[in-house]
Amino acid sequence: MDDAALQNCIRECMQCVQACNRCYYSCLNEEDPGMMKDCIRLDRECASICFYAADALSRGTPFSASIAELCAQICDACGEECARHEHEHCKRCAEVCRSCAEACRRIAAPAA
Amino acid sequence: MDDAALQNCIRECMQCVQACNRCYYSCLNEEDPGMMKDCIRLDRECASICFYAADALSRGTPFSASIAELCAQICDACGEECARHEHEHCKRCAEVCRSCAEACRRIAAPAA
Amino acid sequence: MDDAALQNCIRECMQCVQACNRCYYSCLNEEDPGMMKDCIRLDRECASICFYAADALSRGTPFSASIAELCAQICDACGEECARHEHEHCKRCAEVCRSCAEACRRIAAPAA
Amino acid sequence: MDDAALQNCIRECMQCVQACNRCYYSCLNEEDPGMMKDCIRLDRECASICFYAADALSRGTPFSASIAELCAQICDACGEECARHEHEHCKRCAEVCRSCAEACRRIAAPAA
Numbered sequence: 071m072d073d074a075a076l077q078n079c080i081r082e083c084m085q086c087v088q089a090c091n092r093c094y095y096s097c098l099n100e101e102d103p104g105m106m107k108d109c110i111r112l113d114r115e116c117a118s119i120c121f122y123a124a125d126a127l128s129r130g131t132p133f134s135a136s137i138a139e140l141c142a143q144i145c146d147a148c149g150e151e152c153a154r155h156e157h158e159h160c161k162r163c164a165e166v167c168r169s170c171a172e173a174c175r176r177i178a179a180p181a182a
Numbered sequence: 183m184d185d186a187a188l189q190n191c192i193r194e195c196m197q198c199v200q201a202c203n204r205c206y207y208s209c210l211n212e213e214d215p216g217m218m219k220d221c222i223r224l225d226r227e228c229a230s231i232c233f234y235a236a237d238a239l240s241r242g243t244p245f246s247a248s249i250a251e252l253c254a255q256i257c258d259a260c261g262e263e264c265a266r267h268e269h270e271h272c273k274r275c276a277e278v279c280r281s282c283a284e285a286c287r288r289i290a291a292p293a294a
Numbered sequence: 295m296d297d298a299a300l301q302n303c304i305r306e307c308m309q310c311v312q313a314c315n316r317c318y319y320s321c322l323n324e325e326d327p328g329m330m331k332d333c334i335r336l337d338r339e340c341a342s343i344c345f346y347a348a349d350a351l352s353r354g355t356p357f358s359a360s361i362a363e364l365c366a367q368i369c370d371a372c373g374e375e376c377a378r379h380e381h382e383h384c385k386r387c388a389e390v391c392r393s394c395a396e397a398c399r400r401i402a403a404p405a406a
Numbered sequence: 407m408d409d410a411a412l413q414n415c416i417r418e419c420m421q422c423v424q425a426c427n428r429c430y431y432s433c434l435n436e437e438d439p440g441m442m443k444d445c446i447r448l449d450r451e452c453a454s455i456c457f458y459a460a461d462a463l464s465r466g467t468p469f470s471a472s473i474a475e476l477c478a479q480i481c482d483a484c485g486e487e488c489a490r491h492e493h494e495h496c497k498r499c500a501e502v503c504r505s506c507a508e509a510c511r512r513i514a515a516p517a518a
Contacts, residue, residue: 322446322447323443326440327439327440328437328438331434331439334434334439338450
């Protein structure tokens with residue numbers, strides 16, 4: 071596998087963990103966390119898969135393609151939800167999720 | 183180390199992950215999640231350390247005492263917060279946290 | 295989703311973490327760990343995905359089907375490798391992996 | 407808490423996960439993995455706590471001091487073991503572990 075793509079994907083996943091955890095934390099501190107509950111839930115889902123993926127990829131897992139595919143799917147969902155909100159932490163998180171999903175797709179289905 | 187105490191602690195940690203995750207999920211679905219935000223946050227903290235502890239203990243970590251001590255501390259905090267609320271999922275979680283903290287303390291500081 | 299199937303899958307995943315971690319630990323202590331290196335590696339892969347899956351399923355993840363499918367795939371691989379060896383811990387692990395893979399498949403593609 | 411110290415610690419933990427996972431992977435591929443078994447084991451321990459710590463710190467855990475203290479202790483142990491070996495991956499891992507332990511100690515016991 072393309073080692074640069076792999077290293078890039080690990081880095082993106084780690085950044086995504088941080089963006090999602092920050093968004094999660096900030097959503098819980100918004101005036102009405104009830105409004106943000108889908109965002110809170112998806113932030114946790116996304117941080118969790120990105121962590122798992124970064125860990126697995128960095129130890130040379132033989133299942134990198136399947137793992138990256140799942141990770142891209144969850145990043146998409148989180149990114150879409152975050153993009154619906156106006157908070158800075160949500161917008162930032164949406165961007166990072168999209169970028170991470172792309173990096174994952176390059177691992178899931180490497181270009182010929 | 184006393185293997186029965188260790189196996190018991192692993193089992194308690196795994197049950198605690200489930201109780202905390204269920205409480206977390208249910209708190210987010212309550213009418214006013216904002217009221218439950220400390221509970222939501224501590225449920226996640228507690229599920230996270232209990233998972234880490236169960237995993238580490240089950241692979242024979244040489245750091246069992248220190249890990250179990252940290253786990254007991256976080257279970258205590260989560261159990262106290264959950265005990266403040268009347269929801270069934272909170273009361274159940276408070277109980278499981280207390281029981282898990284005890285099991286951890288037997289690993290952290292085994293009786294002479 | 296069928297809640298009994300879900301609870302069963304969480305339980306199987308948690309048992310699989312324990313069986314894989316025990317097998318991992320025991321393989322590293324065999325006279326010639328070099329002979330067991332694929333088993334060591336897959337034990338860690340399998341413990342890691344089963345942990346992630348149990349955690350995600352127990353917090354009501356909306357991605358249960360995809361996660362369970364990935365988990366089944368990795369359990370299969372680990373179970374096959376373990377089945378090649380005569381050590382008690384490997385044979386036990388092979389069995390638990392197969393049973394966990396089945397439980398995951400019931401979540402991944404629920405019977406009509 | 408000093409936010410720069412916190413961000414630095416998260417970054418160090420994430421780098422340490424990668425160094426430990428790489429060392430783990432490489433040790434298993436050495437000619438005689440049996441010689442490296444303490445290193446393999448500690449690499450996994452260290453990757454696991456650093457992951458947990460980075461995740462917890464990045465979601466604003468209220469238990470940062472205790473978590474960072476445990477993380478520093480395990481980084482020390484892994485760094486010492488790695489420093490005994492001549493492989494490039496071990497030497498690199500030893501360095502990263504030491505640097506991560508320092509960053510954790512600044513969180514565990516912030517200077518007055």
